Amino acid sequence: MGCAVSLPIVAAASVAWLLYSYNFEASTICRLLRRHNFSTVSANQAVFITGCDSGLGYSLALHAHKLGFTVLAGCLHPDGEGGKQLLQLCSKRLHVLGLDVTSGPSVHAALKAVENILARDKFLGVGEEDYLFGVKAGHSLASNVLIVMLLDSAMREPSVGELKALINNAGVMIFGEFEWLTEQHIQSQINVNLLGTMRVTKSFCPLLRKYKGRIITISSHCAAASLPGLSVYGATKAGLAAWCDALRVEQAKYGVRVISYVPGSFVQHSNIMVRQPEYAREMEEAMTPDDHQFFGDYFRRYNEYLCAIPTPGRPVPLPDDKIHSVLEEALLSKYPYSSYTNETPRYKWYHFMFKISPAWLRDRLVKRFIKMPEF
Numbered sequence: 001m002g003c004a005v006s007l008p009i010v011a012a013a014s015v016a017w018l019l020y021s022y023n024f025e026a027s028t029i030c031r032l033l034r035r036h037n038f039s040t041v042s043a044n045q046a047v048f049i050t051g052c053d054s055g056l057g058y059s060l061a062l063h064a065h066k067l068g069f070t071v072l073a074g075c076l077h078p079d080g081e082g083g084k085q086l087l088q089l090c091s092k093r094l095h096v097l098g099l100d101v102t103s104g105p106s107v108h109a110a111l112k113a114v115e116n117i118l119a120r121d122k123f124l125g126v127g128e129e130d131y132l133f134g135v136k137a138g139h140s141l142a143s144n145v146l147i148v149m150l151l152d153s154a155m156r157e158p159s160v161g162e163l164k165a166l167i168n169n170a171g172v173m174i175f176g177e178f179e180w181l182t183e184q185h186i187q188s189q190i191n192v193n194l195l196g197t198m199r200v201t202k203s204f205c206p207l208l209r210k211y212k213g214r215i216i217t218i219s220s221h222c223a224a225a226s227l228p229g230l231s232v233y234g235a236t237k238a239g240l241a242a243w244c245d246a247l248r249v250e251q252a253k254y255g256v257r258v259i260s261y262v263p264g265s266f267v268q269h270s271n272i273m274v275r276q277p278e279y280a281r282e283m284e285e286a287m288t289p290d291d292h293q294f295f296g297d298y299f300r301r302y303n304e305y306l307c308a309i310p311t312p313g314r315p316v317p318l319p320d321d322k323i324h325s326v327l328e329e330a331l332l333s334k335y336p337y338s339s340y341t342n343e344t345p346r347y348k349w350y351h352f353m354f355k356i357s358p359a360w361l362r363d364r365l366v367k368r369f370i371k372m373p374e375f
Helices: 002-037 055-067 081-089 104-119 141-156 183-211 231-252 276-286 289-307 321-332 345-356 359-370
Strands: 045-049 070-075 094-098 162-168 214-218 257-262 339-341
Touching: 045 055, 045 104, 055 070, 055 081, 055 321, 070 081, 070 104, 081 094, 094 104, 104 162, 104 183, 162 183, 183 214, 183 231, 183 276, 214 231, 214 321, 231 257, 257 321, 276 289, 321 339, 345 359
Parallel strands: 045 070, 045 162, 070 094, 162 214, 214 257, 257 339
Antiparallel strands: none
């Protein structure tokens, strides 16, 4: 009976998807025709991007610099490989700023650094307990040398002029069934993905309002269709989607546009899963003897599958040029959409089906989509 009922549903869904795809292609053509409504790029315009140590943030920083923007790249580890590579590959239009989105003092220090780069003023005095570029004064010679270099570079640069956009990209993704996640795993994703994004945006709102800039928040397909193994991650992205909806209306009257962007899947070209083996060990160590006995081989196969997914190991630009071209429209269009999505036909079909299917069919499609080991 279930199969008989499902055939008409699938047939109707397929027709609806074809119409949906046609409309999508038509909108894509419209977007190409709208490119003449793009604003020009100038070195006097700055873009502040969070989470630039690797992956999408690193790639977006390089691309924004290539477009001609002055790039303010927020890195959790400013003296790490990602920050050093950005400085080596780019001109003095790129500044690496230390940023821990979970830390109020770090966000405040980054804001002050951005304000001073925009104004070409001398940096404010920093006391012994102050944070500059995310590094506590007097901690290490290497960090202090980096700070001096950044200060010198920033003060020698001409005035930037305006903050074009804040790109909220910093994020943490921890794969694992909800029952396996430790309290720290849950808090980390909420504090970085959701609260961290809100913390940075709240601090930068007056500056964005001053220059009538825009807020671009990196979202995920998980915001609309959370997947098993990513329950907390999906919850944070769904929270960001709801927050963006309200923030967009609030900020519109001040001339600030709020945009969400789903860049698609690029796990193999990002380091977002590089710590998954560490997370898996922490989950296993936190399990009770009964948990070990119950999940046993399933937990092992589950994490072997995840840990086998290749990661670049070092910061590299993402190979999907469409990720960057869609971002260009979000940044430069005089009449931007409220949301943008970059997705493959496979993602488009599955996520369309997730939206229209009854729960029993959707759940089967989800398991087929993620292709995780069976219990």
